[in-house]
Amino acid sequence: MSDGATVLWVGGGSVTGGQTGADTDEGHGAERLERAGYAVVRSTPDSVADALVAERFHCAVCDTGAPSRAEAVEAVETVEGSARALPVVVFASDGDESLAHRTVAAGADEYVPASSDRSLVDAVDRAVERGRASERDRGAERRLEALFADTPDPVIEYAFVEDEPVVESVNRAFVETFGYEPGVAVGEPLNDLVVPEVKRDEAASLDERVRAGERVHVEIERETTDGSREFLFRNIPVESGERPVGYAVYTDITDQKERERRLREQNDRLERFASVIGHDLRNPMGAVKHRIEMARQTGDDRHLDDAMSALDRMDELLRDLLQMARQGEELGKTEPVSLAGVARAAWDHIATGESSLVVTDDATVVADRGRLTQLLENLFINAVEHGATGDGQGTVEVRVGVDGGDCVVVEDDGRGIPVADRGDVFESGYSTATDGTGYGLAIVRQVARAHGWATAVTESDDGGARFEFRGVEFPD
Numbered sequence: 001m002s003d004g005a006t007v008l009w010v011g012g013g014s015v016t017g018g019q020t021g022a023d024t025d026e027g028h029g030a031e032r033l034e035r036a037g038y039a040v041v042r043s044t045p046d047s048v049a050d051a052l053v054a055e056r057f058h059c060a061v062c063d064t065g066a067p068s069r070a071e072a073v074e075a076v077e078t079v080e081g082s083a084r085a086l087p088v089v090v091f092a093s094d095g096d097e098s099l100a101h102r103t104v105a106a107g108a109d110e111y112v113p114a115s116s117d118r119s120l121v122d123a124v125d126r127a128v129e130r131g132r133a134s135e136r137d138r139g140a141e142r143r144l145e146a147l148f149a150d151t152p153d154p155v156i157e158y159a160f161v162e163d164e165p166v167v168e169s170v171n172r173a174f175v176e177t178f179g180y181e182p183g184v185a186v187g188e189p190l191n192d193l194v195v196p197e198v199k200r201d202e203a204a205s206l207d208e209r210v211r212a213g214e215r216v217h218v219e220i221e222r223e224t225t226d227g228s229r230e231f232l233f234r235n236i237p238v239e240s241g242e243r244p245v246g247y248a249v250y251t252d253i254t255d256q257k258e259r260e261r262r263l264r265e266q267n268d269r270l271e272r273f274a275s276v277i278g279h280d281l282r283n284p285m286g287a288v289k290h291r292i293e294m295a296r297q298t299g300d301d302r303h304l305d306d307a308m309s310a311l312d313r314m315d316e317l318l319r320d321l322l323q324m325a326r327q328g329e330e331l332g333k334t335e336p337v338s339l340a341g342v343a344r345a346a347w348d349h350i351a352t353g354e355s356s357l358v359v360t361d362d363a364t365v366v367a368d369r370g371r372l373t374q375l376l377e378n379l380f381i382n383a384v385e386h387g388a389t390g391d392g393q394g395t396v397e398v399r400v401g402v403d404g405g406d407c408v409v410v411e412d413d414g415r416g417i418p419v420a421d422r423g424d425v426f427e428s429g430y431s432t433a434t435d436g437t438g439y440g441l442a443i444v445r446q447v448a449r450a451h452g453w454a455t456a457v458t459e460s461d462d463g464g465a466r467f468e469f470r471g472v473e474f475p476d
Helices: 024-035 045-054 069-080 097-105 119-150 172-178 190-194 197-211 254-280 282-298 302-327 339-348 369-386 440-451
Strands: 006-010 039-043 059-063 088-092 110-113 155-161 164-170 217-224 227-239 245-252 334-338 356-359 364-368 397-402 407-412 454-459 465-470
Touching (some): 045 069, 059 069, 190 197, 197 217, 282 302, 339 356, 339 369, 339 397, 364 440, 369 397, 369 440, 440 454
Parallel strands (some): 006 039
Antiparallel strands (some): 155 245, 397 407, 407 465
């Protein structure tokens, strides 16, 4: 079926008014196609190239009866060498078998003798359909190439060679993410380019699944120009068999995983908040109610004093918990700050009694001033309230300084922290004192983590508690 297709008819003679007057056989063949519904544009061998540029054709027919042998072969070669590479049917009005072989060798799709009225139309029908199918294939290929090149995710075309994926081609996103230009990446084993050494066994297991034709959809870690990052890996198998071929797609989910981690931490803080509201505050609230009732019954105002103490306890619990829930591990502006200045300011913010502060090193550290103050306040409170004597009435000396190139130290000469308890002191709600909230040192760890510092607790030279913060930046 013609379906509106246009055919380029290449014959001899001059082209005038859309008709060639060289030969009635030619006219007869072109008319067959027109009667079948094809639009026929006539051309001489010399004007084939211009005709191909001027109009879009679905098929070309070369009539061997009018042109010379050389012209017929040249016309076929011109059409085949054009940008669109049309299918070509050779119409052999003179029945020259040797010329038929030559034109087919030049790229013609079919050779049709002039003996049958229908055979030419049938051949053109087939050629047009092949041309349209080829055009569809080329369009799909172009779209695939554009998708491959422009997709924002790194994509690698691979083929398995001796049980490992070898790079066939890469897109721009791969070059930008992993840093390998196509000339470097193509021909190399994919795992050698992107897999960290510690992930080799995992990659080998994935290769086995991909080689078996399985569609893989997993989260992995790979080495990029920005260091190790997390990806959602998907493979798209194209061909299986002895040499599986396909595409590997890497979607960067590092930021998404970080957001999920932060959300989990926020949920944990909310759960801790709910735990305190539901449990830790229940006891002091019950004590308040009980003492107020006793004051009503007895008229003894000392019960009210006990009620006020319970309310103070509730206020302290809420203050510590709100600090954790609101601020989490986020920082404000970090800047060079004086460790001595921040330590003395934090000391002045709390009730220290007769205890004393000694700053052994006035170093400059890079920190969020407010949150560093918060960290030191909680350490000082812990030292003064829990580091003195069993009843909390004694005094301690608290020292702040540096140790080595990246460590800030806060220590005291108090009772210290037993070895068995040191692994738990930073946990939320943990306290060895009956009046402690158990959140002060959890806040200390939270602030340290926000700065990227590692936290440790050990014993000072005086037998007291020693807190070490490593990874601190000293701009001096």
